[in-house]
Amino acid sequence: MFENLSDRLGRVVQNLRGQGRITEDNIKETLREVRMALLEADVALPVVKEFVEEVKEKALGEEVMKSLTPGQALIKIVNDELVQVMGEAGEGLDLRAQPPAVILMAGLQGSGKTTSVGKLARFLKEREKKKVMVVSTDVYRPAAIDQLHTLADEIGVEFFPSDPGQKPEKIAKKALEAARKGHFDVLIVDTAGRLHIDEAMMEEIQALHKALNPVETLFVVDAMTGQDAANTARAFNEALPLTGVVLTKIDGDARGGAALSIRKITGKPIKFLGVGEKTT
Structure with a gap:
């Protein structure tokens, strides 16, 4: 189901790997690609905007800018944000009630x-x-x-x-x-x-x-x-x-x-x- 989205984000990751350090410019470029990948996947525009803003806020934080592998740090932020949105683990039905x-x-x-x-x-x-x-x-x-x-x-x-x-x-x-x-x-x-x-x-x-x-x-x-x-x-x-x-x-x-x-x-x-x- 997520093939196209995964492929697009995968290309973003490859582009980042070669970056020696993270600047506001390449964060901006990366987020533009992430935004396009989400829109192409038919994610609702308000959801895309909110997602990108949250990633940007974390990406501009100290830990990414000072990281020895900033590209990897930024990739992790995008990945973690996706995991947070989708939920970390599958939830089953809660049928703990007096039957039926x-x-x-x-x-x-x-x-x-x-x-x-x-x-x-x-x-x-x-x-x-x-x-x-x-x-x-x-x-x-x-x-x-x-x-x-x-x-x-x-x-x-x-x-x-x-x-x-x-x-x-x-x-x-x-x-x-x-x-x-x-x-x-x-x-x-x-x-x-x-x-x-x-x-x-x-x-x-x-x-x-x-x-x-x-x-x-x-x-x-x-x-x-x-x-x-x-x-x-x-x-x-x-x-x-x-x-x-x-x-x-x-x-x-x-x-x-x-x-x-x-x-x-x-x-x-x-x-x-x-x-x-x-x-x-």
Whole structure:
């Protein structure tokens, strides 16, 4: 996913290695290259500006200017800043709760939410040995309910039925009650998306969050949306107490900019990366 960004930053590193000492001029030149590499990777402009400023501030510090290997010192600063933005270690799901632990999936239409519910259900069933129930509250797209039903049958997890005539909040509460009675470990809730962010959508998912009190609220986003991913991430992060991100369709995007933008804007870990539409 980060091939192009890595290649570009690699060339910056090679240019720096030959520098005997670091001056404000070659710091400026290096940061220009870093900025271009990030923009080409489709990282959101405000994120690029902030990242470059933070690197510049550290690069102009005493330890770099006086270092015997200033090029290496500057490379380390860029690397450390990237690590800080992306997070040092992968974070898993936190399911420490009175069962059933509820996972709420949020995101725009077409981001891959329903497929991600299926993949997550399979992961929890097969890897974590959990008893899983899934439910769709997307009453606007009957096909989404059918899709989740098909995925649940394929994976071998419980599907809680719903239909377009019901209210999302009521569906969610009934599913939670059924999951409790059936002694399920995890309930994964698929939600409605829109083609763009709107007030009604946010109010609905906030109401669902309040009704369910989930242990995990995951923001599902398509890696190929690039710059738009940053705006969507900001809106969902302001509306919901997100606990993590699921970045889908990463096989279609070699740039990696969406991951950096979302991680920087939300401050939330990218918990899962999705490849393809199959749940295997």
